[in-house]
Amino acid sequence: MATNQWISAFLEAQAAELGAARNTLLAYGRDLRDYESWLASNETCFDSAAKSDVETYMVHCDDQGFSKATRARRLSAIKQLYRFAFEEGWRSDNPAIQISGPGRAKKLPKTLSESEVDRLLEAARASGRSEQERVRNTCLMELLYATGMRVSELVSLPVSAARGDPRMLLIRGKGGKERMVPLSPPAREALAEWLKLRDALEEKRRLEGKPVSKFLFASRSAAGHLTRHRFYLLIKEFAVASDVSPGKVTPHTLRHAFATHLLANGADLRSIQTLLGHADVATTEIYTHVLEARLSDLVLNHHPLAKDDATTHGLKKPAKDA
Incomplete structure (x- = not known):
């Protein structure tokens, strides 16, 4: 197969066999076209590139100032392309298989306090040029915080998923995978009010x-x-109106708030994994920093050796036997 057809064949396989989401396919396509262009500028192509070419391309990406996350994603796309080419018999090897990625910086997700979320919800109820917009904005925010949906899942919700005063909402996530998420009473109320206006x-x-x-x-x-x-x-408009820093407010921040607030109030990781639609619980484990803080607070406030009358280090010397 001509190398200019490698990308399209690879993407078709990702969509058909693995159910890759549209946004994932677009990202793979952009990354692989950039790699193809770089190879061409260095007088080589997919079927003749060696390990040294892939390594030099990664150095090139670093020189361009790309983040660790972007470089890791590009190397992953290249590795998957060559693995696919090997399985299809287009190449007898995978030149990228032994190349280590830059890794991703481990950062705790930005989140919001419960009071900040309350203020954002209040701002949504008051924001809009008409009653229609205010009701819609309220429904958007209530659903997002009640379910932890990704923003792409929220804005593309079919109206059929919201019929019948649902206690559970059917959400189609990445790769077309479906999951059921319960709705809180405020979210059901906001949804019913929006449906009435929307249907009219x-x-x-x-x-x-x-x-x-x-x-x-x-x-x-x-x-x-x-x-x-x-x-x-x-x-962002809701953030400004509610006096919450716009820099820390994004649709994904509400998703993080949903997870961290659930965990802080006693939910287990497996349940949160299911609600968020994570394929691997390891992705959900980043939220354990909330659990750690809650357990630390529990010990400091309730352990008998952490009382105010303890010594400087929170420990009392044991009384001598009489």
Whole structure:
């Protein structure tokens, strides 16, 4: 197969066999096209590149100032491409298999306190040029915080998933995988109010001979629903209005808040993994910093050797036997 067809064949296989999400496929495509372009500028190509070429390309990425996360993702895409090429018989080896990645910096996710989330929710209820926008904004925020959905999952929710005053919401996540997430009473109330307004608007469109949207949060965008970028801007507006630092507020921050607040209040990691739609519990384990803080506080406040009348180090000398 001509090397200019490698990327398309690889992406088709990722989608068909592994159910890779659209955003994942787009990222792979961008990374591999950049690698292909670099190889061409160095007078080589996919089928003739050696280990040294892959290593030199990674140095090139570092020189370009790409983050560790970006470099790790690019190397992962290259490794997967060559593994696919080996399995298809296009190459007899994988030149990237023994190359170590730069690793990812381990950072705790930014999150929000419960009071900050409450203020954001209040701001959403008051933000908007019309009752329709205020009700929609309230529904968006209540659903996001109640479920921990990814923003792409939230804005693309089909209206069919919200019918019948649901106690559980069916969410289609990465790779088309579905999961059920319970809704809190405030989220159900906000959803019911938005559905009432949304259905009235859609009925008006139907009577005017216009097509009816299948999305819960319909818009005039090319996708037919509210875009991630528009919701990102909305949540920044809520942050400003609620006096919460806009720098720490993103749709993903609400997802982190959902997980950390659940864990801090006694939920177990396996349940949180299921609710977030993580394929591996190791991804969820980053939230254990909250559990560690809660357990530390529990010991400091309730252990008999940590009382105020203890010695400087929180320990009392044992009394001598009478």
